[in-house]
Amino acid sequence: MESSVSLQEPFSYAIWPIVAAGAVVLAVLIYWIIVFIRKRFSNRPKKPVVRELRPEDKDRIRRKYIAELDVIGTDFENGRLDIRHAYQKMSMCIRKFVHEMTDIKVQNYTLRDIGTLGIPDLYSLVAEYYAPEFARRSEGDVRNSLARTRSAIERWI
Numbered sequence: 001m002e003s004s005v006s007l008q009e010p011f012s013y014a015i016w017p018i019v020a021a022g023a024v025v026l027a028v029l030i031y032w033i034i035v036f037i038r039k040r041f042s043n044r045p046k047k048p049v050v051r052e053l054r055p056e057d058k059d060r061i062r063r064k065y066i067a068e069l070d071v072i073g074t075d076f077e078n079g080r081l082d083i084r085h086a087y088q089k090m091s092m093c094i095r096k097f098v099h100e101m102t103d104i105k106v107q108n109y110t111l112r113d114i115g116t117l118g119i120p121d122l123y124s125l126v127a128e129y130y131a132p133e134f135a136r137r138s139e140g141d142v143r144n145s146l147a148r149t150r151s152a153i154e155r156w157i
Contacts, residue, residue: 050102050103050104051102051103053101058101058156061097061100061101062153062154062156065093065094065096065097065100065153066150066153066154068093069090069093069146069149069150069153072086072089072090072093072146073142073143073146076142076146082138083132083138083139083140083142084132084133084138086142086146087129087132087133087138087140087142087145088129088133090125090129090145090146090149091125091126091129091133092107093149094122094125094126094149094152094153095107095109095122095126097153097156098119098122101156104117106122111123111126111127111130114126121152121155121156122152125145125148125149125152128140128145128148129145
């Protein structure tokens with residue numbers, strides 16, 4: 001019995017669909033590499049422009065935030081604030097202070113972002129606040145941290 005079906009030779013199929021599929025895969029791969037590289041290197045915070053204030057404005061801002069630290073200390077001493085909330089308020093206080101002095105919105109910055117700013121006092125204070133703010137069980141020396149925060153505000157240039 002004869003058959004009218006004949007088999008094709010191996011690799012006798014058209015090669016252009018395979019080449020086209022390979023080109024599409026290669027183009028997508030190149031696109032994702034470019035996107036990854038741009039995202040990786042453009043995500044770094046830019047060095048912000050720091051505004052200059054008059055000396056009397058700096059003194060007014062200092063007094064305002066030292067008074068805020070006094071309230072935090074009094075509330076902690078009287079039991080109206082626990083350790084976690086005292087550290088959270090200190091963190092917001094120093095961040096708002098730096099924002100008013102420099103116009104840099106450090107309220108939204110992570111510790112890593114703050115490290116890129118070149119403000120070592122702010123970085124060390126926020127790093128000190130992190131554990132008591134976010135740990136399951138808050139432990140810290142609130143009085144010492146208040147004193148360090150006050151000192152940083154007083155020494156600010």
